[in-house]
Amino acid sequence: MQETAVRDVPPALGNPALARRLAGRRPAVFLDYDGVLSPIVARPEDAVMSESMRTVVHDLATRVPVCVVTGRDRGVAQQLMGVDDLAVAGSHGFDIWTPTRGSLSDAYVARYTDLVAEVTERLRDETRGIPGAHVESKRASVAVHYRLVDPADRDRIAATVRSVLDDYAGRLKLTPGKMVYELGPNVDWNKGKAVLYLIDVLGLDGDDVVPIYLGDDITDEYAFRALRDRGIGILVGDPDDPEVANRTTAAHYALASVDDVERFLATLT
Incomplete structure (x- = not known):
């Protein structure tokens, strides 16, 4: 799969090449x-x-x-x-x-409700003492935000997430994002x-x-x-x-x- 350094990607606004790709479609x-x-x-x-x-x-x-x-x-x-x-x-x-x-997905999401709820509760318990940590519960996953966490404490967040992933090996997957760890069912x-x-x-x-x-x-x-x-x-x-x-x-x-x-x-x- 071809990938390009971000600095070399052409702009979308006012780009005639992009306009040509959209023409008539x-x-x-x-x-x-x-x-x-x-x-x-x-x-x-x-x-x-x-x-x-x-x-x-x-x-x-x-x-x-x-x-x-x-x-x-x-x-x-x-x-x-x-x-x-x-x-x-x-x-x-x-x-x-x-x-x-x-x-289009309620029945599928329902298979993982108990797993997500269990993991959410554990993450809340284990991050409660870390100032700035925020655990966001979702229907099909749980996110641990650490943007407001002191840099000195961010390793504690990472260690907690690793521990949870180890304990639920094969059942959870990690999706990293911008200052957030997302844990959800291990499905493709x-x-x-x-x-x-x-x-x-x-x-x-x-x-x-x-x-x-x-x-x-x-x-x-x-x-x-x-x-x-x-x-x-x-x-x-x-x-x-x-x-x-x-x-x-x-x-x-x-x-x-x-x-x-x-x-x-x-x-x-």
Whole structure:
């Protein structure tokens, strides 16, 4: 799989090559949430989508298919967006819902409810004494955020996560993110597979449709790779940000910020 240093990825805004790829075809737009529709914030619950972004996304969704694919719990993502009529794949694509078909994954998610609840309780118990640690419970996974944890204590978070993974070997997998550890059922599923699944079930696999995926995190690389030869991947992130600068990516184009995402989506309407 071909990957490129982030600093060498061409910009998406005003790019004539990208315009040519879209000419005469209908985009189907897949969007990560944090870092794409809302800036990364210290407290996850503060990542509310702006009114202007909400307007742009709403207008776009009246013209082309729009789906949100996020590590967030599906219900939480819908609440933060203030939009409930878009297809959403929460928990890294594990929990899928569409406005026309409802949940496509409830029965599957239910298999892991007890496991996730048990792991969530343990992580809360073992991180309770670490200032700034935040355990986010989701339907299909649990996230341990450490952005607000003192750097001297972050090794304690990592050690706790490793201990849990060891004790649940074979049953859990770790999905790393920006200042967060995500633990979920050890199944072969990710954002890329979720996007391909949505393309199929929503009837978006025609030659007249070009899937576009916008994401900022390591987990979004699954989607960029999945669409490498059949769609367009757009990495969102400041190339001067240390969390981005040292990465390589399978994305075709880049946008530097959430503001640029808003401008780009407006060009698709």
